[in-house]
Amino acid sequence: MTQNEQVLQHLEKVGSITAAEAMTRYGIGRLAARIADLRDKGVRIKSETVEVVTRWGKKGHYARYSLEPRKDD
Numbered sequence: 587m588t589q590n591e592q593v594l595q596h597l598e599k600v601g602s603i604t605a606a607e608a609m610t611r612y613g614i615g616r617l618a619a620r621i622a623d624l625r626d627k628g629v630r631i632k633s634e635t636v637e638v639v640t641r642w643g644k645k646g647h648y649a650r651y652s653l654e655p656r657k658d659d
Contacts, residue, residue, distance in 0.1 A: 593620045594629065602652040604636075621651055630654035 587595075592612045596603050608614040621631055633649045640646045 589614050589620050590623050590627075593617070594624055597631070597651065597653050602650050604648055604650050606648070617651070618649070
């Protein structure tokens with residue numbers, strides 16, 4: 587199974603994915619590139635920027651990706 591297929595299957599089953607989850611679960615180091623590949627193939631994926639406080643007390647951000655609802659849903 588390709589990385590793109592793994593990401594798409596994860597999105598369909600779990601609902602969302604982050605770069606940390608992609609690395610931990612599948613060894614995918616460039617999730618944004620896989621998301622771009624899927625979008626190029628017509629998969630409608632939305633991204634949400636999540637703000638966190640780092641262990642050093644500074645603001646950080648990461649992306650959480652999920653499938654956009656289909657029009658017929």
